[in-house]
Amino acid sequence: MTLTYSEDDSTKTATIAVSGKITKEDYDAAITPMQAFTDKHGSVNFIEIVESFAGFEPSIIWPGFKFDMANLKHIGRVAVVSDIGWISPITKAAGYFMSTKLRMFDMSELEEAQA
Known part of the structure; x- marks a missing residue:
């Protein structure tokens, strides 16, 4: 699996780690708990850790867009x-196109991103 998902209820933070190509199977395995986590807490934070990225299957574009919107x-x-x-x-x-606060961190700044 190239996409892993974890969550922390105490900080209302979900973490997605990507390493390689994201398949439809990877996406489907993460999106259901991600939606449940968001529904449970109402307001959440996300951390995306991209170790390597070899693209994604086109079939996740539309579902991903719908989830985001x-x-x-x-x-x-x-x-x-x-x-x-x-x-x-x-x-x-x-x-620039999102109302959400979005910030970029280097891998060496992972602890700062988590804070």
């Missing part, structure tokens, strides 16, 4: 953690 108002902060150079500018550009 339905839940964006419930997401307080997002931290993207990666040392992959091209992810930072894309993350910053996406942040």
Whole structure:
């Protein structure tokens, strides 16, 4: 599995770690608990850790977009953690179109992102 999902009820923070190519199976295994976590807490934070990224199956684009649009108002902060150079500018550009606070961190700053 190239996508792992975990959650911390005490901080209302869900963490997604990516390593490789995201398949539809990976997405489906994470999205159901992610939606339940968001529904349970009302307002949540997310940490995305991108260790490596080899793309994703196109079949997750539309479901991912629908999840984002339905839940964006419930997401307080997002931290993207990666040392992959091209992810930072894309993350910053996406942040301009979101009401959610979005911040980029290097892998060496993982503890700061978690805080």
